[in-house]
Amino acid sequence: MSHDASTGAAGKTGGLTLGRLLQSPLALPLIGLIVVSILMGLASDNFFTLNNILNVLRQVSVVGILAVGMTFVILTGGIDLSVGAVMALVGTLSAGMMVNMGVPAAAALALGLLIGLGIGLANGVLVAWGRMPAIIVTLATMGMARGLGLIYSGGYPISGIPSWISWFGVGRIGIIPVPVVIMVAIYAVAWVLLQRTAFGRHVYALGGNENAARLSGVKTQRVKLAVYGISGLTSALAAVILTGRLMSGQPNAGVGFELDAIAAVVLGGTAIAGGRGLILGTLIGAVLLGILNNGLNLMGINPYLQDVIKGAIILLAIYIGREWR
């Protein structure tokens, strides 16, 4: 499958030549991924082991899933700062329902997904019908979600959830970690939505020229509602994995994850102003970020310095990306 433009058209048919590959918007993220992988492989003998690679992918899955919703939102020209806090809130509430309220675990997880979707839709209503800037709306809901989680739990992790839930966090299907399977499935659904449905085209249209989209009859407000809803839902899905991994509801989890998610989207070649980008790019961006984290850890670099290095690499990548076009 090739793409003639980053705006999500299905590609012209034809052979997959190197020239075409280099012109694809995915080329740069891919090259970045390869370069960083090679560097990490050189720096650490353990990097290119199957175990480590699966491990990296498993670690990537939470931010990777948050970044899916973030991609939808950013493509419309918006932003969602609330993803990390919503994830923590959903995880905390689900665990609380199971442990303190006697709700069956499966039902608690399902309710958690609904809560995530609901918060996302609330963001959407405020942005689309309230006509408020997305950055402000989601900054506010980020604070509220974080605060509510802390109030509900008194600031302490809620543990004692049924042990089968750990399957979502650390289970395996064959050798593949369950979170990786879930992440890939979510990306597949997102790809179909963006590339093969009218809704997907309208998402891109909104980021490209909202005014023109509106005047030609696109229901712009509903599209906005939907993308924030999707973002809330993917935050809740990420919460399921996180809960399974930590075997508890952690009100303080996911601080700063919204920034990692945004970084993954942008490293994947999506324009921060919207209208251009591919969901596969986001997957590459998320993995790239994960490899950096993993590699820097393997090398035993001071965590504070790691942040500095990561920031510098993101700046560099985006600079190269701009010069490339």
Add this chain to the structure above:
Amino acid sequence: MLELKGIRKSFGKIEVLHGVDLDVRAGEVHALLGENGAGKSTLMKILCGIIQPSEGKILINGAERHFADYDQAIAAGIGIVFQEFSLIPWLDAVENMFLAREIRNRFGMLNRKAMHRRAAEIMRQLAVDVPLDVPVHRLSVAEQQFVEIAKALSLNARILVLDEPTATLTPSEVEHLFKVMRELRKQGVAIIFISHHLEEIFEICDRITVLRDGEFVGSCAVSEVDNDRLVEMMVGRRIENNFPAKVPVPSPAPVVIDVEELQLKKGGPVSRFQLRKGEILGFAGLVGSGRTETVLAMLGAGPVQRCRLRLNGTQKRFRGPDEALAAGIGLLPESRKEQGLITSFSILQNVSLNNYGKYRKNHWFIDLKKELAATRTAMAQVRVKAQGPHARVDTLSGGNQQKVVIARWLNHDMQVLIFDEPTRGIDVGAKAEIYALMREFTQKGGSIIMISSELPEVIGMSDRVCVFRSGGLVATVEGDQIESETIMTHATTGRVEHVA
């Protein structure tokens, strides 16, 4: 004074200018002519340093010059009015005109007064009354056009390029512009003028240069050619540029849209009109007369005080273009770049943007094959010149971009199309084609409201004409009364009905 020699330009592998020469003398108005996509705008952007030629020379007063960017060209005395606007929407007219060339006082602070004075002076020269201190996005397209022109004039350029400045102006405004151009010509300024209105060429230009598909066809004095010869040079064949015959609408024709009452502003005039099945209803009037505002208000896409309308006999109220679309009413807005196109989309994506109902597969998915086939047909119908359906629309020439928006709506099965300046920037050959398609649409039972500032177009195409003035409808004319004098009289002196 100015010579371009053997200019070639390629975008990627595709060459769009194949060695073009242009020779412009001081104190002349030089017409640059050619079909949509011939390479006129590209050549002018090369002259202004905005894009770099692949090959060729630019000579000014005999000396070879290279412009790395637009600033260097300005410094060399070149000014340009772009075909696509380059104004910053949130700044006002004065701020736009002096952007990056602000007048400062002794303390390095902006000297707003001096800039305002200079801007007002230029506007007076142009004999137009454009509000100087509202953000330009609130101005009409024609007013924005004048801000663009004023911006170029404020540079005191010796070589002035006007890329389709008259596309959005009404005849009287064009006259003002021509007056200024004649004045500049007297002062020895060389003017390059691009337009698809051939009568303007004969009125104002001294010499012409014709391009066809990026090839240099020839240069000569205007007096050496006539209209037919010009068209032949541009298109390479003769064109019967007639409007399709008007077919009498069977009466009594059913009324599709009945606007019983429409008031834009509190205390403003109230308009009433009817659109009948199978007719083209022209909206004529000066710029700012309220034609665009009226249709936007009808669809719930613009401010409105009061609106009562019936669609096929039932009371209706549209809260936005999406609801109008669902009811079978499509709008082609006046500004293709700001309101019509998603410029980062391909032609295909723009054509099908609001029409996915047509290509569904398993209910949820887009049938890509059908979509591609339909786009190809639509492109061929209006003759879009492009590399293919996957070309991004921002790589198309202005006229071809306009054709894409038209293709979008002709590809739809709507009962009503509202076309706001549909042929803006479209060349003579393609125009005839589009007129024929519009007629075909009404023959099949569709109805069209056509807003146009081109009087010949209004007269040639409309079955009835509504004339607007100062925000309201002043008269509806039909039959023999559809001629320029009657329409212009209503447009300039018509009485508007006011209701509190």
